[in-house]
Amino acid sequence: MLTRKQHELLRFIQVRLEESGISPSFEEMKEALDLKSKSGVHRLISALEERGFIRRLPNRARALEVLRQPEDATSKPPKPASAKEIASRAPAVGRPANDVIEIPLHGRIAAGVPIEALEGQSSLPVPAALLGSGDHYALEVSGDSMVEAGILDGDFALVKRTTTARDGEIVVALIRGEEATLKYLRREDGMVRLDPANAAYEPQIYGPDEVEVQGKLAGLLRRYH
Incomplete structure (x- = not known):
């Protein structure tokens, strides 16, 4: 069973692939799920990959493939953040000292x-x-x-x-x-x-x-x- 964030990320990737054929970037995934750093996205992707829900396509940048959806796939994907929303979340000066990208x-x-x-x-x-x-x-x-x-x-x-x-x-x-x-x-x-x-x-x-x-x-x- 997936966690809520794993479920949301999986659905977000699926919708992006259906709309544009291109996987979302780590930054887009971070903002869409309102995570503090890209390391959180990396952990979610690794967990989904280990459980067989997605796989990374070799020799292509930003290439993810959704292999299956959870049986309880009922929640809506998070809405991508607008530029204005992203700017409002950004710290006033630089990145947090403990942030990992x-x-x-x-x-x-x-x-x-x-x-x-x-x-x-x-x-x-x-x-x-x-x-x-x-x-x-x-x-x-x-x-x-x-x-x-x-x-x-x-x-x-x-x-x-x-x-x-x-x-x-x-x-x-x-x-x-x-x-x-x-x-x-x-x-x-x-x-x-x-x-x-x-x-x-x-x-x-x-x-x-x-x-x-x-x-x-x-x-x-x-x-x-």
Whole structure:
């Protein structure tokens, strides 16, 4: 038997899918159910998934499929909040210090020899205080080339989406459209230099058309085992 909030969320997702064919975002679900944080939405979705009511579709962002409805599906879905209602609920200044939000977790990124940055469908709960304004995503760090910058293998890099960065900033750099790496960005003599923070590694130098900035480091999360 589902809880009231699980029931409401399931119905809300179903109605959105019927209306637009697109799953609602975590923010829309949070506001529709009047929850304090997206971590609450994540827990509800996980519970519905474990009980076989929904499933996450692989290789697609924001993709949920409703597999079945509870036998007592009689309650109406919550009405999506209007922009005015959402604004009225927002705190006067910034987010609550203890708020947790979900950001996409897009696989692994190299802090060493470049490897593929995988486009996954997982999400990572992050304290809102670690993030500023803008759109963010997370990548799991693989390798040790940034250890002198305090970035260790297995850390989660919190990245702000951007296509521009200043010299000296740590960026997610897509190389030749195929491989991604986490490095210091430098420009010199018309070339792009990606510098490690480990004396055991050499800088990587590319033409300006070979490197695309996909974000810059905004913070780190570390798990202790």
